[in-house]
Amino acid sequence: MSRKPKKGYFVRGQFVAEGSELDLQLKAESKGAEGTSRTDQKRESEALQALGEALLELRADRLERLALPDKLAEALAELRRITDFEGRRRQLQFVGKLMRRLEDETVAQIRQALDEQRAGPAHEVALLHEAEQWRTALLDDEAALGRWLERFPATDAQQLRALVRQARKDRAPEKPGQAPRHGRAYREIFQLLRTQLNQHEDEDEQPHGDDA
The missing domain is CATH 1.10.60.30 (PSPTO4464-like domains)
Structure with a gap:
């Protein structure tokens, strides 16, 4: 039985699968070539990773209403379980990677949910x-x-x-002078x-x- 071919494209003779690390890197570099500096990219990436970690603060009902992608929801659940420092750091990086794939509208909804809960x-x-x-x-x-x-x-x-x-x-x-x-x-x-x-x-x- 033949495997279903992966979606992707070729760059300088190399196949790049959609959603792979190389695909994300090339897209980020493409954005950078259009005017976004590497510093801005790094700052945005770190902000999204921090936002992903902040999702752990959300109450279960608020988190459910966001209807996050299954992969991100599973990654957050795993992050909540991990106590080892290095393991948690790697998982948090993975959460950040998934956060960068979200639509801008979803990111805005996450920020709104966090702001409402903190208020x-x-x-x-x-x-x-x-x-x-x-x-x-x-x-x-x-x-x-x-x-x-x-x-x-x-x-x-x-x-x-x-x-x-x-x-x-x-x-x-009862007596004068008493509080x-x-x-x-x-x-x-x-x-x-x-x-x-x-x-x-x-x-x-x-x-x-x-x-x-």
Whole structure:
């Protein structure tokens, strides 16, 4: 049974298979002849290799949505398993080689997915900080409750009022000079505020009316 001939071309009498190291090298040199310097090529290659390594940071659901080529997905899985320094270095080079074969659109999607995931922790910190600010305002300012309920009408107003009253009682020091105490109500206010802030953001992200 005859083998299926490999796709490729001849250069100076030598057969070059498509996708081979020599093929990639010749294409890179061709780009260089068109105006891309070797330094630029090296910088781009290193950037794509680093981007490939960064894919290990992605959560499984985000990685799955990218629909990467099977060969790259398998290479990343192998890279994750390797602990030996030299073996990991060689595998990372292989990942970089596969990354250079990706379409520009796929590379852009990878960068976007990484940026979105990295922005998550910073966004969560901002949300927690906002909840803390509202809790302080509710305990120190009588008018803060009305402002909160106006902005978040879905809040259980009776529950929040009861928690605020209890938290104010709990924090009153038993003796002059003692630091304020924070009991269970203080913590429950924070959880309630955080939940409402999260739900409010989720609703804002949902399409409404003609946008649906």
